[in-house]
Amino acid sequence: GAGVSQTPSNKVTEKGKYVELRCDPISGHTALYWYRQSLGQGPEFLIYFQGTGAADDSGLPNDRFFAVRPEGSVSTLKIQRTERGDSAVYLCASSPDRVWSGANVLTFGAGSRLTVL
Amino acid sequence: GESVGLHLPTLSVQEGDNSIINCAYSNSASDYFIWYKQESGKGPQFIIDIRSNMDKRQGQRVTVLLNKTVKHLSLQIAATQPGDSAVYFCAEARGGSNYKLTFGKGTLLTVNP
Numbered sequence: 001g002a003g004v005s006q007t008p009s010n011k012v013t014e015k016g017k018y019v020e021l022r023c024d025p026i027s028g029h030t031a032l033y034w035y036r037q038s039l040g041q042g043p044e045f046l047i048y049f050q051g052t053g054a055a056d057d058s059g060l061p062n063d064r065f066f067a068v069r070p071e072g073s074v075s076t077l078k079i080q081r082t083e084r085g086d087s088a089v090y091l092c093a094s095s096p097d098r099v100w101s102g103a104n105v106l107t108f109g110a111g112s113r114l115t116v117l
Numbered sequence: 118g119e120s121v122g123l124h125l126p127t128l129s130v131q132e133g134d135n136s137i138i139n140c141a142y143s144n145s146a147s148d149y150f151i152w153y154k155q156e157s158g159k160g161p162q163f164i165i166d167i168r169s170n171m172d173k174r175q176g177q178r179v180t181v182l183l184n185k186t187v188k189h190l191s192l193q194i195a196a197t198q199p200g201d202s203a204v205y206f207c208a209e210a211r212g213g214s215n216y217k218l219t220f221g222k223g224t225l226l227t228v229n230p
Contacts, residue, residue, distance in 0.1 A: 004160070031216065033216065035218075040222070040223075041222060041223075042206050042208070042220025042221050042222055042223055043161065043206075043218070043220050044220070045217045045218060045219070048216050048217065055216075056216070056217065059217075091160050091161070093160070095216075105151070105163045105166065106163070106218070107163070108153075108160030108161045108162070109160050110158065110159050110160050111159075111160055
C-alpha cells in the first residue's frame, strides 16, 4: 500500500482481556517495528522484525506482550491479560531494510489507540 | 540513565518567523539522529536526519545542526507556516542497534497566524 496501515485505530477493552493489533507495512519493506507511545511522551521501542523473525524483542515490557509476522509482511501485536497501564498508542513502522541510509528511514503508521478500562 | 531530551516543551512563534527547536542527548555512542514531526492523531513523520560525522544538514526549509562537543541537536525551520504546528521529536540511534530509535519527549510548536 501507499503507507503503513494499522487496525483498529481505536480499541477499548476491559482489564484482563486479550487484544490484537494489526500492522500492514509498506509493500516490499523487509523491516518492521513496533513502538508504544504514552500520553505526552515520545515513542518507545518494543520489537523489530527482519523478515519473519523477531530480530530484537528487548523492548517488550513483559511476557504478556507478543508479536508475530508469519509471512514477512503483516504483523500482529498481541497483548494478554491487559492492564490499565497498557493504555497507549501502539505505533507500527516499516523500512526497506535495517541499514540506515538516506532513503531507508522508518515510516510510521497512524497508530492504534488502546484504552484499558 | 542515558536519554535524549528537549530543552523547551512548548514553542509559540508568529507565521513567517524562524523556529528553533533544541534537543540534548547524553550518549556519546549515538551516531545517527533524526527529527520527526507528529500531528495530532497521526504517526511521526520523518523530517530530516544527520550522521555524527556531520555538523549540519539542510533540507527544504529545515536545517539540522549537530554539536557533538556539547551533545546538542537543533532543528531550524525557516519561514514557519501554520502547517508546521505539531509536536517535534528528536531521536537517536546507536551503532549496532541503529534500528532502535530512542525518542525525546517532544516540543509542541504552535504557529500563530
